[in-house]
Amino acid sequence: xxxxxxxxxxxxxxxxxxxxxxxxxxxxxxxxxxxxxxxxxxxxxxxxxxxxxxxxxxxxxxxxxxxxxxxxxxxxxxxxxxxxxxxxxxxxxxxxxxxxxxxxxxxxxxxxxxxxxxxxxxxxxxxxxxxxxxxxxxxxxxxxxxxxxxxxxxxxxxxxxxxxxxxxxxxxxxxxxxxxxxxxxxxxxxxxxxxxxxxxxxxxxxxxxxxxxxxxxxxxxxxxxxxxxxxxxxxxxxxxxxxxxxxxxxxxxxxxxxxxxxxxxxxxxxxxxxxxxxxxxxxxxxxxxxx
Amino acid sequence: xxxxxxxxxxxxxxxxxxxxxxxxxxxxxxxxxxxxxxxxxxxxxxxxxxxxxxxxxxxxxxxxxxxxxxxxxxxxxxxxxxxxxxxxxxxxxxxxxxxxxxxxxxxxxxxxxxxxxxxxxxxxxxxxxxxxxxxxxxxxxxxxxxxxxxxxxxxxxxxxxxxxxxxxxxxxxxxxxxxxxxxxxxxxxxxxxxxxxxxxxxxxxxxxxxxxxxxxxxxxxxxxxxxxxxxxxxxxxxxxxxxxxxxxxxxxxxxxxxxxxxxxxxxxxxxxxxxxxxxxxxxxxxxxxxx
Numbered sequence: 001x002x003x004x005x006x007x008x009x010x011x012x013x014x015x016x017x018x019x020x021x022x023x024x025x026x027x028x029x030x031x032x033x034x035x036x037x038x039x040x041x042x043x044x045x046x047x048x049x050x051x052x053x054x055x056x057x058x059x060x061x062x063x064x065x066x067x068x069x070x071x072x073x074x075x076x077x078x079x080x081x082x083x084x085x086x087x088x089x090x091x092x093x094x095x096x097x098x099x100x101x102x103x104x105x106x107x108x109x110x111x112x113x114x115x116x117x118x119x120x121x122x123x124x125x126x127x128x129x130x131x132x133x134x135x136x137x138x139x140x141x142x143x144x145x146x147x148x149x150x151x152x153x154x155x156x157x158x159x160x161x162x163x164x165x166x167x168x169x170x171x172x173x174x175x176x177x178x179x180x181x182x183x184x185x186x187x188x189x190x191x192x193x194x195x196x197x198x199x200x201x202x203x204x205x206x207x208x209x210x211x212x213x214x215x216x217x218x219x220x221x222x223x224x225x226x227x228x229x230x231x232x233x234x235x236x237x238x239x240x241x242x243x244x245x246x247x248x249x250x251x252x253x254x255x256x257x258x259x260x261x262x263x264x265x266x267x268x269x270x271x272x273x274x275x276x277x278x279x280x281x282x283x284x285x286x287x288x289x290x291x
Numbered sequence: 292x293x294x295x296x297x298x299x300x301x302x303x304x305x306x307x308x309x310x311x312x313x314x315x316x317x318x319x320x321x322x323x324x325x326x327x328x329x330x331x332x333x334x335x336x337x338x339x340x341x342x343x344x345x346x347x348x349x350x351x352x353x354x355x356x357x358x359x360x361x362x363x364x365x366x367x368x369x370x371x372x373x374x375x376x377x378x379x380x381x382x383x384x385x386x387x388x389x390x391x392x393x394x395x396x397x398x399x400x401x402x403x404x405x406x407x408x409x410x411x412x413x414x415x416x417x418x419x420x421x422x423x424x425x426x427x428x429x430x431x432x433x434x435x436x437x438x439x440x441x442x443x444x445x446x447x448x449x450x451x452x453x454x455x456x457x458x459x460x461x462x463x464x465x466x467x468x469x470x471x472x473x474x475x476x477x478x479x480x481x482x483x484x485x486x487x488x489x490x491x492x493x494x495x496x497x498x499x500x501x502x503x504x505x506x507x508x509x510x511x512x513x514x515x516x517x518x519x520x521x522x523x524x525x526x527x528x529x530x531x532x533x534x535x536x537x538x539x540x541x542x543x544x545x546x547x548x549x550x551x552x553x554x555x556x557x558x559x560x561x562x563x564x565x566x567x568x569x570x571x572x573x574x575x576x577x578x579x580x581x582x
Contacts, residue, residue, distance in 0.1 A: 032439055032447040083406060088378075088398035107379035108450050111402070115374060116443040118409040123434035132423035139430060143414035148323055152407040156323040159399050 003285025154180025294576025445471025473504030
C-alpha cells in the first residue's frame, strides 16, 4: 500500500460522511452551514483522519467506531486553517486552491465558522464507540492538542516569537512546531490507542506522531522553498519573503532533508507488523510528497 | 439570600480558582497567558458560574465537584465576548469597563486567546467529579450550547438575520436569543443535573434556564435603552443607533418588562424548597439588575 492510496481511501469515507452530516438543505437559514460546507468539503488531503484510521487499522479496531474521531481531528484542523488565514493573522487569499473563507464569504462568518467547529469536534468525538472513561481520556487528548499547550500555543509563538538577541534558535523552532503542527498530528495517531485503552500503543503512537509531525513540518518548509504554487494550492516562497526562520534557513535544504529522513526512521521503528502498513505508508508519504 | 450575595460568594471562589490556574509567572513566554489572564480575570458578574453553583446547591451536590463545570461555562462565555468584540464583529473598544482584549493587546492574540478558551473549557469540564458517562453527557450539553445550534448559531443569525420583507419578527428574535444567550445560560443551569444523572432535574432546570436566559436578554435590551454606560462597563444606546430589533423596539419598555416578569414567574415555578434559594435569587436578580 502507498500513502497516497490510503489517503484516497480515507478521503472517500471522510468526505462522504462530512457531506452527510452537513446537508446543503439544512434547516438553518444562515450563512453558517454554507461556511461550514465550504471549509470542510474543500479538497483536502485528509492527512489527519488518515492517521486516525491508520492507527486504528494497526490496532485492529473497527473503522466505523473510529470515524467520529477522524472527523473530530479534521474539524479542529479546518478551524485552525480558517482562523490562520484571517486578515489579522496570515492574511491569506488562497487555501486548498480556492479563496479563503473570509474572502469567499465574510470575515465575521469565517471567525464564527471556526468557532463552531471546535465544539462540533468535541461533540462528534464523543460518538466513538468506546467505554465512557476512554472517551473522556480521548477528549482530554484532543483538547490538550488544540489548546494553549498545543495548536493555539504554537500559533501564538509563531506570530510572537520569544525575543532573543540571537533570533529564533533550533530549539525554539522545534518547540514551536511540536505545538503548532505536531500536537494535532500526534493526537490523530494516538486517539485510537487512547480509545482502546492500550497504554503501550499510546506511547508508541506518541513517538510515531511526534516524528511524523516534525517530518511533515520540515517537508512543508522545503516545499515553501521548492514547491509549485499550483500543486500546493497556496502561496509559496512566503517564508523567505517574510524573513522567517525555518528548518531550511537553519539547516539548509540538505540538512533539513536529513532531519526529515531521521524522523521518518524513528516513526517507522515504532510500529511493526502487517497491520502497520498504512502507518508506514503515511510516514513515508509525508517526506516524499510534492504538495 | 439575595442574588447579589450569591454572585459575590461565587465570584470569590471562581476568581481565586482562575487566578490559581493561570499563574502570572507561567512557563509559557508568550502573550497568550497574559491575554487569558486579562480576559478571564477582568471584573465580571460570574453570572453563569453562579447558576452552575446555585443548581448544584439545589441538588445537594458538593460545590468542589462542580467548580470545574462553573469555570468551563465562564471560559466559553469569555471566549464569546472576546470574539464578539473583534473589529469584524461588534468592533467594541470597551468591555467590563476596560479596553477590549484586541485593543489592549492585538487582534491576532485576541482571536487565538478566544480559540484557546474553548478546548480549555471542555478539558476543565472533564475534571468534575462524576461518573465518566455523566461527564460525556455534560460535555455534549456544553458543546451543543456552544456550537451551531447554540451560541455561535445565534451570533451568526444576529449578524446576518434571515431576510424577510417584514423585518425581524418576534419569533425570529426569540429564536435568536434562545441560541445566542439562552443556550449557554441553560447549559449552566442544567450541567449539575446532567452530572448527577437526574432526568427530572434536567427537565426543570432546562425550563428554568430558558426562562432566565430570556429574562436576561430582555433586561439587557432595556438596559441598552435606559442603562448607565458607567455601570454597564460598555457602550449603551447602540441598539437604537444601529436600528436593531430588540424586545424593546418590538414590545416597548413596559411590554418588555411584562414579558421579563412572566419569564421570572416561570423560572421561579420550576424549583422549590429551601435549597432552591440561590436559583430563585439569581432569577430575581436578572430582572432587577441595573447593569
